[in-house]
Each structure stands twice: as C-alpha cells, then as structure tokens.
Amino acid sequence: MEAQANIIQARVLPNYPGLDGAQVAPLGSGLVNQTYLVSGGSERFVLQRLNPVFSAAVNQNIDAVTRRLAKLGMVTPRLVPTVNGSLSVDLGVQAGLWRLLTHVDGVSFDLVASLGQARAAGGLVARFHRALDGLDHEFAGMRAGVHDTAQHMARLREALGVHLEHRLHREVSALSADLFSAASDLPLLPTLPRRVCHGDLKFNNILFSGCESPASERALCLIDLDTVGPMLLAHELGDAWRSWCNRNPEDASPAMFDLGVFRASFEGFRDGLGRALSVEERRAFLHGVEWISLELAMRFAADALLESYFGWAPERYPGRGEHNLARARGQWALHRAVCATRRERAQVLEA
Secondary structure, eight states: OHHHHHHIIIIIGGGSTTOTTOEEEEOOOOSSSEEEEEEETTEEEEEEEOOTTSOTHHHHHHHHHHHHHHHTTOOOOOBOOOTTSOSOEEOHHHHOEEEEEEOOOOBOOSSOOOHHHHHHHHHHHHHHHHHHTTOOOOOOSOOTTTTOHHHHHHHHHHHHHHOTTOTTHHHHHHHHHHHHHHHHHSOOOOOOOOEEEOSOOOGGGEEESOSSTTGGGOEEEEOOOTTOEEEOHHHHHHHHHHHHSBSSOTTOSSOOBOHHHHHHHHHHHHHHHOSOOOHHHHHHHHHHHHHHHHHHHHHHHHHHHHOSSSOOOTTTOSSHHHHHHHHHHHHHHHHHHHHHTHHHHHHHHHO
C-alpha cells in the first residue's frame, strides 16, 4: 500500500491541476479496479487504477456516454482531463493506467434495502438506456466475449486441465461437473438487437441520495462505467437481477432469490423505458438471469484455479482461490434458486 501511495502522490496527482499533495484514501470494495477518494481543498474526486484487462480506450467510451447523460440532465460522474488534455495517465505495466473522475455525493448498497429502492434502481437503468439510444460513438477496447458462455465453459475446462496440481482442483472439478450439466439444460436466449448498456449492473454500482428512506429510494446514477457498450438486454438485466435479487452476499451459500425485488425492479424498468416490451424481450429477461448466474459461477470457478482476475478479501479467506471458489458456489446456489422461480418470474414479466 505504501508503494502505491508513493506512485499516486509522485506520479499520478501531479498530472491534474491543483491536486499536488491531496489527501488519498481507499474507496469502495470493487473486485477489478483499485479505487481511491481524492480530497483536494473543497473538491473530491475518484481516482482509479485500471485492471490490465481494460485499455485506455474504455475512457473514450465513458467520455462519450457521460457527455450524453450530462447533456440530457442526468447525474453522472465525468472524467477529469489531465493538464495535457488526456483522459488517463499511463505509467506503464508496473505502475499502471490511472484516471480521475468527478465525485458524485451518493451512497451505494451491497444489498437491496427495500422494494422502493429496487423500483428506483430499475427506473434509473431504463432512463440510462433511453438516454443512450442512438448514441453516435464507435465503442473501442471492450472485453471480447464477456457474455460468451461457451467461451467461459472452455476457459474453465482448460483451467481444470492445466492446473491439475492446484490445491483446490478436486473441489473445483466437482462443482464444474454440476455447472456443465446445468448449461446443457437451459433454454437458449432469443436473438435480439444490441443496445448501449452499462454492462455490470451489480447493485453497488448504483448510487442513491442517502442512507435512510426516502433518500435511499432515490437512485442518482450508475458508476463504474468501464463496461458500457452495445450488448443484449437479457445480459444487462440478467446481471442486474442476479445481483439485486440475491438476499445474501455473492460468496455466500445458500442463496435466496427475492421475487419481491424482482417484481419491483422489473416494474420500475418497464415503466421507465417509455415503450412496450416485446414477447421475445420478456422471454430473454426470463432466461437471462439464469444464464448470467451460471456463467458467473463458471468464471469464479475458473479463477479459483487461475487466481488472476477477481480481487479477494485476505481478511476472510486464506487465498484468492478460496474466495473465488466460495463465490462460484454462491452463484451456483443462486442459479438453482433462480431456476426454481421460473414460473413465478414468467408471471411477473407477462403483467
């Protein structure tokens, strides 16, 4: 941590006007990027070191999206240019790629606190999508195959074959057999046009006005925009519901899929979208959350052996692999809970 602090003070902050010597503190609990709160005088900013999976090109995507959102009057973080007008600071492979964003004064929640909060979250996502319809921007630097389930299955199989001596191989192998079997039983998603989406709608990527009601039921904006770009709504909403409707942390098992949160958030999304949903869209929403929960279980299972992508909590687990195995088991439990509610979810989506 001390070495990172030295890099920030000596090599990152001097690239931004007025931030030499600003106070810096860790912020949030994101699994991918390293995030800090920067306090410079009366202003606050969010500083991030990007995970190497992202290139500097994603900042061009973020800039285009947030410009459109701001133009339409929506609250959004904005990238802060360096003194040279760049959207990031590239210090090379060892020291990393950094960016600075404006700070939005809001509160995030790891779990949905109320049905009103779920409805507000769904409405915000719909307004986000509406605002970005027709955006003229060529998205670059996007992660290829992020929701290519076949690719994730292949990666997991490869990890199982390569890391035979890994301390967790036996446990990951047993879980993987269940995951592969479940994938063969799921209905395929319908083919629908892609829309500009957020791409990572876990619940703590939404900021609310405050900690207590009614402020906690006013959704302000979406954050962590590295994954914005064209994708299927089934994947976008599927990822949202696997996060929002699970009443337990994602690394906890058993899981419980909350139908009340599902109903409220869908109603918020439907009412905020401003158009009717097609039969095929509703079918995609029905099965999207099933595929996403299974897909994420596969990704966590692979990284339990690879130990190269997702962050982990060293105060709770002896290693990155152990934490990712717990996450994989948690998502597998969620997948089974989701599938058990298919009939009830279909009734909600038909309303």
